[in-house]
Amino acid sequence: MQVGTILGLTIGLLPLAAHADEQALARSLAATCANCHGTDGRSATKVVEPLAGKKKEDIVNLMQAFKAGSKPATVMHQLSKGNTDQQTELVAAYFAMQKR
């Protein structure tokens, strides 16, 4: 009975595993932005870009512009080059889902 319950639970969780992994990856990547932009993209100051609730494509476009050097920056042109395009997509999607 006990073993059966545990097995049932484990099997029930399996289809969610891949999704959970991707969610965990996205929130961890987004957390690398929080030092400067605030936890979950909610900044304590008005000096930096608030990321929470911003449209995903706007964040992606901004990061691409920093990477390409078409948008001037003090530090973001250097940091944006550190993430892959796939990582940037995940981060942008995560912030887009956060409440402002």
Added chain:
Amino acid sequence: MSDLNRRDFLKLAGGATALSLAGCATPSAAKARVVVIGGGFGGATTAKYIRMWDPAIDVVLVERNAMFTSCPMSNLVIGGNRRIDEIQRSYDGLRRRGVEVVTAEVTAVDTGKRAVTIASGRELTYDRLVVSPGIDFMYGEIEGYESAFETNRVVHAWKAGPQTIELRRQLEQMNDGGVYLLSIPLAPYRCPPGPYERACQVAHYFKTSKPRSKVLVFDANQDITSKGPLFKRAWAELYKGIIDYHPQSKAIGVDGGTMTVKFEFESVKGNVLNVVPPQRAGDVAVKAGFVTHNNRWCDVDWMTCESKAAKNVHIVGDATLSAPLMPKSGHIANSQAKVCADAIVSLINGRAPSATPVMNNTCYSYVSDKEVIHVASVHQWDAAAKTIQPVKGAGGVSSARNELEGDFAWSWAQNIWADTLG
């Protein structure tokens, strides 16, 4: 699942099977308990993010100080441009997140029993332990240091707090025309650009308030260890005739009676002696046996921040043996802490930790009261090297000192303090 033993597995399933397992269930409803030693950037951030990412995990943070005082920005207090209370924060934000914050000294760590004992005698058992003790000093490397330190004839001010206030007091009391002597240890030490920023801050104070005074910098390293050209330009353009820089000069003795610092090839007198001693992992890590390298640093697996010396123990922050080109900074400690928190949450929940951890560092230095320079880097997992490495082509330094980054630097401080403690 291979990382889970049967006990952990049962605990995971505990929520749904509590009734059927009532005979052997623990009284606590929590999934697991994590104890964190140290409430600096590394420990506090780990505690917060574990609670954020899995509120079913109990987290207890043990920290000796009742208040957080930030090392980043503490040079501004020394230079007189900020007050100490502006760089201090309470631990109430963590308490609101459900972290039990205990103000106490750790007296023992027993990795066999998985228990931490604090000064009151209370024993805190853990499923996983996080150790973020910062640095302690190797006073014995500099003859006479300890006795001079006891009477404040020499200060390090390399842990922010009472030492920061004491150094500022001494600078204020010093007569115009006096000499402030700063001695820098061989790398690695906490905050590579910190000493050069401090030289700028003290020189700025002298320039505006005590113009006949001098800043003598004696550096055990071959040259400036971080943002060298930018610091040299600031010194030449802003503080010419005030800052005097001596590379390859290692302090080996201090005489508090004659206010003299002895180097390998000369002895130099000063009115304010700020000798920063060589450093190693904090005492608690040394006593617990977590140090693996040169009797100084704790090696970890950077995918999870797990100690190479003990099971179920994770180590973050300045106490670690640094990954390639990774500085000992508060920002990196905060970044490591999130990798650590994710690994702990994953392991407790029976998931594999992320195989692609990412960290970054942004470090601002004030070269005057308003102008700032930065260094930044991004670090990604290198599967072949099995460590975390800086991404080539990413990161860099400021093109020139500027006031815009002064605003960003202060904003960075507000956000990282809130991200760490809020």
